[in-house]
Amino acid sequence: MPTSDAEGKDWSLARFERHLPDTVCDDGPGEGTYAKLFRPVHKGVWWTAVEVHKPYVAKYKLRSTKTRT
Structure with missing residues (x-):
């Protein structure tokens, strides 16, 4: 389940x-719900994601920080 x-x-x-x-x-960042929620509050936060479900890495572009802002 990629959403929270x-x-x-x-x-x-x-x-x-x-x-x-x-x-x-x-x-378990999935589609990045919490990153999307928290990042606007603190622009300088360094975000590290650990995703164990390999298909989500490509599906939600977890290797690209540009898509997670």
Whole structure:
């Protein structure tokens, strides 16, 4: 499942805004829901994605940071 449930996104965004980490490790990024949600809040964040479902790497262009902004 490449998408995330809507529940909890507001809570997660509030925590992200509170702490503004400079690095994030996204385990199972799928289509990049959280990257799309968090990146506009902190432009300088370094995002590392670990995707174990190989077809998603090509499908969602996870090797290209240009598509994940």
